[in-house]
Amino acid sequence: MLGNKNINDSNHLQIAGCDVVELAQTMGTPLYVYDEDLIRDNIQEYKQSFQENYPHFSLAYAGKAFLCSALCSLLDKEGWWVDVVSGGEYYLASAAGFPVERIIFHGNNKTPEERRLVLQGGVGRWVVDNEVELNFLLEEASSYTSYRVPLFFRLIPGVDPHTHQYITTGKIDSKFGLPLGEAENVILKALQSEDLEVKGLHCHIGSQIDQIDPFLKAAEIMLQFMADFRKKYDFVFQELDLGGGLGVPYLDEEKGRFPSFHFYVRAICEKVKSVCDELSYPLPHLYIEPGRSVVNTAGSTIYRVGSVKEIPGVKKYVAVDGGMADNPRPILYGAKYQARIGNRVIGKKERVSVVGKCCESGDVLIEEIELPSPSPGDILVVEATGAYNHSMASNYNLIPRPGVVFLRGGKPELVVRPENWYDLVRRDIIPGKNKEV
Numbered sequence: 001m002l003g004n005k006n007i008n009d010s011n012h013l014q015i016a017g018c019d020v021v022e023l024a025q026t027m028g029t030p031l032y033v034y035d036e037d038l039i040r041d042n043i044q045e046y047k048q049s050f051q052e053n054y055p056h057f058s059l060a061y062a063g064k065a066f067l068c069s070a071l072c073s074l075l076d077k078e079g080w081w082v083d084v085v086s087g088g089e090y091y092l093a094s095a096a097g098f099p100v101e102r103i104i105f106h107g108n109n110k111t112p113e114e115r116r117l118v119l120q121g122g123v124g125r126w127v128v129d130n131e132v133e134l135n136f137l138l139e140e141a142s143s144y145t146s147y148r149v150p151l152f153f154r155l156i157p158g159v160d161p162h163t164h165q166y167i168t169t170g171k172i173d174s175k176f177g178l179p180l181g182e183a184e185n186v187i188l189k190a191l192q193s194e195d196l197e198v199k200g201l202h203c204h205i206g207s208q209i210d211q212i213d214p215f216l217k218a219a220e221i222m223l224q225f226m227a228d229f230r231k232k233y234d235f236v237f238q239e240l241d242l243g244g245g246l247g248v249p250y251l252d253e254e255k256g257r258f259p260s261f262h263f264y265v266r267a268i269c270e271k272v273k274s275v276c277d278e279l280s281y282p283l284p285h286l287y288i289e290p291g292r293s294v295v296n297t298a299g300s301t302i303y304r305v306g307s308v309k310e311i312p313g314v315k316k317y318v319a320v321d322g323g324m325a326d327n328p329r330p331i332l333y334g335a336k337y338q339a340r341i342g343n344r345v346i347g348k349k350e351r352v353s354v355v356g357k358c359c360e361s362g363d364v365l366i367e368e369i370e371l372p373s374p375s376p377g378d379i380l381v382v383e384a385t386g387a388y389n390h391s392m393a394s395n396y397n398l399i400p401r402p403g404v405v406f407l408r409g410g411k412p413e414l415v416v417r418p419e420n421w422y423d424l425v426r427r428d429i430i431p432g433k434n435k436e437v
């Protein structure tokens, strides 16, 4: 099993001391649950690894993986930054009381409304993705701010991280960032502005990466760019953000395939130190932006089994009360998951296919899995759903999105309430009935 789970005397699955059957009964299904201590451990482990290996650093959690106020508060207490990629994520983090001075604002097409919201609200680092965006900033910064906007520039290092093509972002052909050959002029333009302050450079090569080398290669390319720039223009970038992307296991058999946080952080720090030494470049303040690796293993989704249908000689379908609306990763990336029957963890197994309730044949959560005779009413727990599930969920088929519960010391705490029917029609203009616009 992934994470801190165990089986209790009733043959029920327990997560962080909570019986999943009781959780399903009291909080309803489907339900995203997180082992809060596991998130805290991950936050601590990253921090400790940096403290042991590098003199000045900041850790920024990538909110796109999973964001809610309770998580913002955990991150804030540990001094982390939060990286946001839309006005919505920025709004949530700042509404949760997260200090805007520790927010990094990303995005390859920041809208006028988003730019205004963030400029007026304040921001820790603004990551310029392209020249059009810089031109907007040059026009708008002084009207919305009384401070110099602290900038990173996102560059494309041209490194292939060997992961799924939809989550590869650092190759030459990418919608994100400035090609190395174009970046120089864009940065020079910003350096001439009194409204902007160039702090450093950023790259992010992709997600769910299982090797260290692509990260090291990217670090080397970024530092070489920084050194070349200094030589030409006598300007030193004070900061370097190497993005996120460390992969984590989704299946028991993948345990051990991914570098540990400590190994990853140490390798990056060593690389940055040795390249800076070679290039006689002052050590930049270093940032990384992990998302998935902080929360994925800590999360699980609890469903209830509804219909079970056997097509003789073909397969047995086990349908749950969620599916691609709360977890679009299988249909989007062919992502693989594992699951347990929460109310009968150990039992005689049979091969089944776990499907969702959406009107798509592709709404398959797990193509093939051995489970102990799933029957209607059983509780099914899909593991490692902490990242890119809640944040990617939709209302397809007008299915309400599940709530989120943090579990700690045997106690559940609702941190995001589940949607209700009213949430689904709230924005609809119903003449004579609904005046809300």
Ligand SMILES: Cc1ncc(COP(=O)(O)O)c(C=O)c1O
Pocket: 062, 064, 065, 083, 106, 204, 206, 207, 208, 243, 244, 245, 246, 289, 290, 291, 292, 293
């Ligand atoms: C700019 C940036 N930083 C950080 C991340 C987080 O990546 P991961 O969740 O793989 O750690 C992403 C995700 O795609 C990203 O685009």
